[in-house]
Amino acid sequence: MTISLVNVSYVYNKNTPIEKKVLKRVNLEINLNEVIYIVGKTGSGKTTLLYLIDFLIKPTSGIIYVDGKSPYDNPDKYRKNIGFAFQFPERQFFSETVKDEITFSLKNLNIDNVDKRLEYVQRILDIDDEMLTKNPFKLSGGEQRRVAIASAIVHDPEILILDEPTVSLDYINEARIITFLKEWSNIKNKTLVIVTHDIEKFKEIPGKVYYLKKGKLIRSDSIGI
Numbered sequence: 001m002t003i004s005l006v007n008v009s010y011v012y013n014k015n016t017p018i019e020k021k022v023l024k025r026v027n028l029e030i031n032l033n034e035v036i037y038i039v040g041k042t043g044s045g046k047t048t049l050l051y052l053i054d055f056l057i058k059p060t061s062g063i064i065y066v067d068g069k070s071p072y073d074n075p076d077k078y079r080k081n082i083g084f085a086f087q088f089p090e091r092q093f094f095s096e097t098v099k100d101e102i103t104f105s106l107k108n109l110n111i112d113n114v115d116k117r118l119e120y121v122q123r124i125l126d127i128d129d130e131m132l133t134k135n136p137f138k139l140s141g142g143e144q145r146r147v148a149i150a151s152a153i154v155h156d157p158e159i160l161i162l163d164e165p166t167v168s169l170d171y172i173n174e175a176r177i178i179t180f181l182k183e184w185s186n187i188k189n190k191t192l193v194i195v196t197h198d199i200e201k202f203k204e205i206p207g208k209v210y211y212l213k214k215g216k217l218i219r220s221d222s223i224g225i
């Protein structure tokens with residue numbers, strides 16, 4: 001799956017006194033097997049850009065294509081191929097147990113092999129059986145982050161989008177996430193889009209780097225390629 005943004009602009013509260021132009025004529029192509037980093041200061045529009053890439057919002061102007069077609073006629077069809085872990089995991093949780101949280105999308109998308117898929121994400125994200133029985137809202141920050149990512153990848157999407165996956169994690173949890181990302185990015189036909197304000201942390205995972213500055217998306221030197 002290739003996602004293309006062509007001259008995409010985004011304005012919050014357009015034509016009101018609190019209008020805020022966030023993205024200005026952004027061009028970006030996300031191809032299969034790529035790792036893409038989006039870096040920028042706080043408030044530069046990184047999360048807004050991710051919402052556009054997941055078709056959660058529509059551009060104010062410009063066009064988004066998926067494999068040459070508009071995703072907005074049937075966004076769920078295309079979203080099946082995308083996993084999104086938000087910056088604040090507790091805002092994406094809604095289940096009473098970690099197991100229900102992780103397996104929700106499998107039931108929702110009518111995917112079989114629930115046990116196998118669950119086992120896989122438990123292994124790759126270091127989630128033990130005891131954690132499965134816990135309330136996701138009561139986990140530590142590092143555990144919540146792993147559960148959020150597990151929920152985002154359990155249906156085996158092609159594209160994984162992560163908003164600040166390592167922010168406010170201790171060293172051990174950060175290392176776990178980096179190890180997972182290395183493993184996942186090496187799987188064939190997977191694409192990774194990572195928003196971060198700290199690109200240094202990801203230097204072991206080669207990828208293209210883009211900077212968001214004053215609403216413009218600028219290609220920078222790649223890391224590790």
Ligand SMILES: Nc1ncnc2c1ncn2[C@@H]1O[C@H](COP(=O)(O)OP(=O)(O)OP(=O)(O)O)[C@@H](O)[C@H]1O
Nearest residue numbers: 012013020022040041042043044045046047048049
């Ligand atoms: N729903 C909204 N309504 C109005 N303005 C918004 C809304 N969401 C975000 N903004 C504003 O748009 C700008 C970009 O926000 P965004 O969250 O995309 O930035 P960011 O780069 O992800 O920031 P951070 O690194 O702090 O998470 C900010 O100035 C923010 O205040």
